[in-house]
Each structure stands twice: as structure tokens, then as C-alpha cells.
């Protein structure tokens with residue numbers, strides 16, 4: 001007998017109490033392993049339009065909904081008695097006539113009373129979005145036949161509602177088309193359950209362990225149910241470095257995790273590095289991995305660590321103990337060298353030139369420095385000036401070496417040379433999350449480890465969220481992802497409203513240093529929510545009171561403190577956020593309050609609700625940074641990263657977003673509205 005579980009079952013399971021969930025899982029195992037057990041009390045759902053729906057008893061009140069046809073059983077839903085019957089009566093399982101995918105289709109007439117009346121009324125006022133699409137096109141998007149007319153009547157106001165009643169591929173295509181993009185026709189498959197859109201919602205569970213894995217943590221939907229575009233990136237073999245991109249919340253981290261897990265499962269000899277640029281983010285990956293790799297023997301094939309720390313340890317292993325040069329050490333060495341050589345130069349410029357060019361690219365000598373394309377630096381410089389500066393850099397480097405100090409970049413480059421010269425490489429694969437913030441030496445290091453191996457390097461990132469490091473052309477660092485870079489377009493995190501307004505912070509298309517274009521349009525979110533609240537206040541006190549009031553309102557609605565975050569641009573604004581927390585406590589009578597964080601630290605997190613506050617004119621973009629800018633190019637770069645930072649902050653919110661400032665507010669707030 002073939003046994004499958006549907007994503008609708010996982011979703012429904014999360015809605016039950018802990019005790020009911022345990023009982024439902026036991027009954028589900030029974031239905032798979034011992035379907036004739038009379039204790040299940042199988043009943044056909046008499047009033048269902050699809051005659052293959054049955055219910056099975058979990059306890060006095062809860063029922064499983066099963067679909068049994070041609071020797072195959074599908075675990076379709078679970079819930080309280082009447083709800084379970086109603087769910088089954090309103091659905092059928094079909095093979096789509098055009099795409100061949102198995103779909104759970106809501107029976108249109110049963111939804112009609114809920115939404116049809118509303119959209120017929122609306123249609124009078126608003127233009128019909130798909131009035132000109134022929135049946136063939138709508139079918140090619142996976143729209144079930146009996147929904148075609150309804151879809152054709154959809155307007156801007158009803159499309160999300162209608163999409164939510166359709167199979168996922170059809171709903172996503174409609175939302176994409178509503179944003180002006182042309183959805184690609186869904187592929188065709190001979191086997192309804194092998195179709196990529198069926199694989200995303202039905203999972204074959206051959207053994208008890210398969211079913212256990214699918215039921216283990218049903219609320220962690222990402223662990224089991226991948227979008228076909230995500231799955232493609234997990235499963236595909238690449239003959240060179242590959243990359244998944246996509247705006248915030250499109251599941252890039254999920255792809256990185258699944259890909260690392262897949263590589264580990266596939267080859268007992270594989271040594272996989274799953275990495276990112278700081279420890280907090282690496283810990284986040286590490287906490288999630290056991291969900292995909294419960295077997296420790298397999299999981300041990302994956303090392304999850306922050307890149308910098310790892311490189312430090314490898315350096316010590318290969319070359320002996322080392323003292324890492326701090327940025328103050330570097331600044332002093334450069335200043336001393338400049339003074340000794342009597343070169344007059346802005347210390348900030350010198351440090352940036354060292355960090356972004358000389359040290360980053362391990363520039364070896366005067367000629368190399370003179371001839372180097374100005375990678376990652378937009379300022380031009382005359383050859384004679386470069387000659388004079390080179391003396392400063394080489395003296396500073398010698399001074400640091402004399403003190404036995406090495407920069408992180410030097411360590412990474414030394415390791416890259418070491419591996420390229422034939423030393424045993426520590427990994428066979430590297431999967432890198434948040435790759436937009438990778439540095440030049442880190443990329444060199446990864447390229448030397450696995451750049452030439454099959455499936456060796458895989459990156460996940462979003463250049464719209466680059467907040468820590470300067471951009472540079474990856475190709476110059478030996479990593480070319482052209483032709484092997486695709487984007488994800490379904491946002492799983494944020495409501496449609498929050499996503500649309502956050503997207504306004506960035507241009508519709510961003511260009512990378514390599515010249516590759518990242519088109520950010522055509523992304524769809526799967527759920528609706530209230531519009532973000534963007535507010536300006538005459539002074540900080542008024543803002544503090546208003547934010548606290550908003551948070552108290554959320555607490556009243558049932559948002560718990562762990563589901564809410566309060567974000568500010570930098571530590572300078574923390575006292576204002578803390579004042580909000582204090583006011584919130586006195587308003588709500590609660591002891592704790594939302595988590596308070598600076599925006600940079602919010603990367604990698606998400607919350608049901610986020611308040612981004614203290615967005616004043618001199619706070620974001622941060623005035624101190626702009627004052628340090630020495631030329632137009634630096635100003636542009638600072639403005640870009642400050643925008644990215646606000647984008648990172650606003651896209652941490654799933655359902656509710658508040659953005660405010662006091663006095664003269666940030667120019668970015670205008671873009672959000």
C-alpha cells in the first residue's frame with residue numbers, strides 16, 4: 001500500500017493541543033502500519049463530493065481525514081469531529097487536466113457563499129485582473145478548471161482571498177501575475193505525485209521513520225515542505241559555484257540548510273562546511289540542522305561554524321600560534337609608517353585602502369598595487385600617488401609582522417595558498433548563508449577549499465541586505481556564479497503588506513559589482529495582514545509613549561513578549577527603546593517586554609511584530625558615517641548600506657510592523673509610505 005502525508009495534515013496538526021497532537025500521531029502511525037485496526041473506526045464521509053474521503057477516530061472528539069483510492073492512502077487532515085467532516089465535504093483530490101499534478105481542490109460552490117458575493121460586488125468597482133486571460137493560460141498556471149471563471153473575476157481587492165483557496169502553484173501564479181509579472185507555465189508530469197507541485201504538498205512515507213520525520217515538528221513547515229524552486233536548488237548538481245538569491249524571507253537559509261543536509265546524506269565521505277559570517281548566525285544554522293539530520297553520524301559530516309573563527313583555528317593548526325592584529329594595531333602601524341615616510345594622507349582613507357584593497361586582495365608588491373584594478377574602491381588615484389602609498393603599506397605590513405601579528409585577511413589568504421599548494425583540504429563542500437556579506441579573503445579561502453570540486457561551493461544571499469561588507473566582483477576572487485544563480489520569488493515570512501512597503505526601500509533592480517542584475521520584482525507573499533504603521537512624532541517622548549501604546553495593544557491582542565521586537569539603528573538609540581519598554585511595563589502591567597535589539601543584530605531573526613523606532617534624520621542614514629565620507633562614491637555606499645539596514649529591520653516582521661521617528665525624521669520613511 002502506498003501511504004502519503006499532505007501538508008494540510010501537518011498544518012492542521014499544529015492547531016491541536018499537545019495532548020490531541022500526540023493522540024493524532026499515534027492514530028496516524030496506526031493508519032499507516034495497521035490500517036485494518038478496528039480501533040480506527042473508519043467511516044466514509046457520506047456527504048463528500050469526492051467519494052474517497054474517510055475519517056478515522058483519534059479520540060472522542062478528534063478525527064483524521066484520509067483519502068483512499070486505488071490502494072493509496074493519503075493522510076489529508078486532522079481536527080475536531082465536525083470540522084473534519086466539513087473539511088472533507090468541501091474538497092476533492094484531483095489530477096489537474098493540464099499540468100498532471102495531484103491537487104487538493106476546494107469545491108468552488110462551498111466557498112462561494114464566503115467570498116463570491118464580496119468579489120462580485122467588488123468587481124463592479126475595480127478592474128478585473130485576469131479578464132483577458134484565456135482558459136488555456138489559466139490552466140497552464142495550475143488553476144483548477146471549475147475555478148477559472150472565479151479567477152477571471154478577481155480584482156485587486158479579492159485576488160489574495162481567491163488565491164488562498166487555490167492549490168499553491170495556482171495561487172502563487174495569480175499573485176505574481178497581479179504584480180505585473182508573467183508566471184511561467186507549470187511543467188507537465190505523467191505521474192501526478194511526481195509532479196514538482198505535488199511533491200511540495202504530498203510526501204510519500206514508506207516507513208514508520210518517514211512518517212515520524214514528517215510529524216516530528218509540524219510547525220517547522222520548512223523542514224518538510226519545500227517550494228519546487230527551493231527543491232530544485234537543493235537537489236540540483238552544479239559543475240561550478242552556484243548561488244540562490246532572493247529578497248528577505250524567501251527561504252534562502254532553508255535552501256542552504258537542506259542542501260547541506262542533502263550533501264551529507266548522499267556521501268559518507270563528504271565533509272561539509274555550513275557557514276556564515278558571524279557566530280550568532282552560525283549558531284542559528286546549527287540549531288536547525290538536527291531537524292533535517294536527526295542521525296548524528298550523518299550530521300557529523302557537517303561542520304557549522306562562523307567563517308572567521310574557523311579560519312583562525314585552521315591557521316593555528318597549519319602554521320602555529322598567532323596573534324590576530326586588531327583594527328587599532330593596523331591603524332597605528334599605518335599611521336606610524338605614514339609619518340616615517342612623511343606621506344601626508346587622511347588616516348581614514350589609508351585604513352580603508354588597506355582594508356578594502358591591500359589587505360583584502362593580499363597585494364604583494366608595488367607593481368601589483370600600481371596595476372590593480374580598483375576593486376571594491378570607487379575612488380580613482382594617480383599612479384604616482386599609489387607609489388607613495390605603497391611604501392606606507394609595505395612598511396606597515398612589515399611592522400605588524402615584526403610584532404608577530406597577522407590580520408584575519410592574511411590568515412585567510414595564507415590558508416588559501418596552503419590548500420592550493422596541495423595541503424589536505426578540510427572540506428569537500430561549502431554552503432554559505434548570508435553570502436552578500438562575505439569578504440574578499442573569505443571568498444578566496446572558500447574557493448581554495450572547494451571551488452574546483454563538484455557541487456563544491458553553494459551560496460545563499462541577498463545583495464539588498466548587504467550591511468557589513470563592501471561590495472566587490474566575485475569573479476575577480478575566482479568565483480563565478482554566472483549561469484548558476486537563480487532567485488526565489490515566494491516570501492514565506494512577511495505579509496503582503498509588509499513586504500510591499502519594505503520593498504519600496506530598495507530599487508526594483510540592484511546591480512552587483514560583477515555587473516549581474518538582481519531583479520527584485522515579482523515576489524509574492526502568501527498571506528495578508530494589516531498595513532504597516534509609519535509615524536512621525538514631534539519629539540522623542542511622544543514617540544516613546546506611542547510605541548509603548550502600540551506594544552501594549554499587541555499584548556492585549558495576545559502577542560507574547562518573545563514574539564515582538566523593538567529595533568533601533570545603533571546603541572545610541574538604545575536608551576529610547578528601553579524607555580519604551582519601561583513605559584510598556586507600566587501601561588500593560590506586565591513584567592517583561594519585547595526584545596530590544598540594534599538592527600545589525602536582528603539579521604537572521606524574525607518576529608510576529610516589530611517596531612523600528614528612533615528613525616530620525618541623523619540616525620538613519622547615520623550622520624557620523626556620512627560625515628566620515630570623503631567622496632561621492634563613499635556617500636553612495638553609505639546610503640546604500642543604511643537603506644539595506646532599514647530593509648533588514650522591517651523585513652524581520654511577519655504580521656505587524658511599526659516604523660517611527662521623532663523631530664525631523666529619516667528620509668527613508670517617506671519611501672516606505
Ligand SMILES: Nc1ncnc2c1ncn2[C@@H]1O[C@H](COP(=O)(O)OP(=O)(O)OP(=O)(O)O)[C@@H](O)[C@H]1O
Nearest residue numbers: 221222225226227248249250251252253254492493
Ligand atoms: N518551504 C517553506 N515552507 C514553509 N516555510 C518556509 C519555507 N521556506 C521558508 N520558510 C519560512 O520562511 C521564513 C524565512 O525563511 P528563511 O529565513 O530561509 O528566508 P531567507 O530568504 O533566508 O530570509 P532573509 O533574507 O531575511 O535572511 C522562515 O520562517 C522559514 O521557516
